Each structure stands twice: as C-alpha cells, then as structure tokens.
Amino acid sequence: MTETFPADVTVCPAAPEDRPTVERLWLLFRHDLSESEGTLPGPDGTFRGERVEYALTRPDWAPYLFLKDGRPAGFAFVRGLDGPVRVLNSFFVVRGARRRGVGTRLAQDVLRRHPGAWEIAFQKTNPAAVRFWPHVARSLAGDAWTRELRPVPDRPELPPDVWISLAVTG
Template sequence: MSVLVRPATAADRPTVERLWLMFRHDLSEMEGLLPGPDGTFRSDRLRSAFTDADWAPYLLTSGDRPAGFAFVRDLTGPVRVLNSFFVVRGARGRGIGLRAVQEIVARHPGRWEVAFQDANPAAVRFWRRVAAETAGEAWTEERRPVPRRPDVPPDVWISFSTGGGRPGDGAPAE
C-alpha cells in the first residue's frame, strides 16, 4: 500500500475532522474517556492545527483514500513537536506510519519530540522504532509529568534530531 503525505488544506478539514474522531475514539479506550454529549471529543488541537501559524496539519492518503493525519506544532521554535499522529485501522501494520513520520520530519530538519502514554503499547513500540530508524542511537526517552494534571500518569517523551542538532539540548517543549 503506497502512502502520500501532504499538507492538509482548508478543503481537507472535514476529512481530517472525521479522522480526528477515529483517533480520539482509539485513544479514549486507553484513557477510559466517553465522548461529549454531542458524540464528539475535545478538538482544540484540531482547531490549532488549521488556524495557528506555528502549526501544520498533514494528511496521509493512499490513492484517493485518506489513510491518516499528523499535526506538527512549534514549527518555528527550537524543538518541533509531533503533536497528534494517526493511521486508519485498515492501513496499519504495513509500514505506512513509519514512512509518513520520516517524510514529515524530513520536511522540517532539526530537533523533534513526541509524547505518548505507557498505556498505549502500540505507540510505545512504534515511536521507539521511528526514533531508532530516523536517528540511529541518537534519541532519548524520558517521562514528564503532564502539566496541571497530577492525577494522570506521566507522558513518555521521545526526542531525536534530523539533519543536525542533538536531542535534549534545548528548551523543553512544554
């Protein structure tokens, strides 16, 4: 299955909004969260991805079908953050996620970070693999408390660099 990664446009937003629901629904199983009364999930990051100058939304496609999305934030800061990343279930396990991340980080060389939860074992394996494939041994992993949420487990943060720069030698992302 081939995958194309391209910046999502305003015309792609309805598609990305539906993918967002699928993404949040997947994560909600691990977080034990129910949707809101209207059947949706909080979408502040989705809004930021399409409106904030420092963010970039990407759409993953296979032919004319959507295969996933990615949101990047802090594009102009010292450390870019892969903020949200999703591959539709029918396309998983084929290397699409790995190839898509590599394409996105190659577009923005420098220091990168991504956060995920220990409770998401697919993400734990996936991001370690992405870091190793992208940065060899030059990546680090640490647990950081979630700001203003002492009630939830710490996030796992993976840091790596593309095209120069060392992981962890800059300002924290949050």
C-alpha cells in the first residue's frame, strides 16, 4: 500500500532493488546523528550499515522509503513484526522535506501500518528528536504513552537512550 500526503510525499515498502537509494539515505541519516553522537565514519567514509542489511533481508523487519514528487525523501525501518512489540529502529527525513509536518505524517503512517504495541528510541542529546517523538506519541496515543531511559546495549560509554512506548490503532 502506498499512501500519498498533500505535500506529494508517499510511503512505500522498500524493495531489494531500492538498496542503493536506501544506503545513500542511510549515510545522510548517520551523518545527521553524528552531530549528537560525536561519531565519525570509518576509514572508507561510511558508517556501520548492518541495519540496512537487516531491514532489507529479515522477515521480521519492514523497510519503508519516503518519496516526494518521486524523489527520495527519507526512510523508516521497523523491526519486531513477529513479536508482541514493534520497534521503530530508524527513521529519517531529508532536511529539504522537514519542518512542514511531513515527518509527523510519515511517522504516523508507518506506525499505523502495524497496529499494536510500539517502542521508539532516540538519543536525549538529539534536540530535534527530543521535541519530535513526544509530539508523534501524543498525536497517536494522547496521554497514553510512557518515556523511560534505558542503557545502550554493549555501549556503556554512551548515555542512555530515551524510549517511548505506546499503542497504535490502525
């Protein structure tokens, strides 16, 4: 199913043939996060990309590509489709498509595609995420959502992530 928004932004499942586009968007996403995480790319100029591989090949993951006027505008990776809780593993909107409510509509669309319990993690050092994800949670669940800090697995040097939990109906 492809959903079209008034701003000519569509959400569609990413297919294996979309891999080069998703990989390029992944680099932009990781570059954005590097500001708040203080990370640098590897010697070859890329960031770790195993999540792209997982999203495009594992049956319990769902990758989505966002298109604006037919051009790449971002992506989302959902994992945990075979479990009781879905996790929004990665979510990215290119800067040229931000600040017009597009990200909120895209996040709502992706979460509504998989009704049920959800968890969304983000870094408290990322001011845009700190504002954005509670807004999305309220738009979908009113006051029926929670926020908690959790340590980053196998990364004791990093500050804990913020996790939002909510239930989404279709």
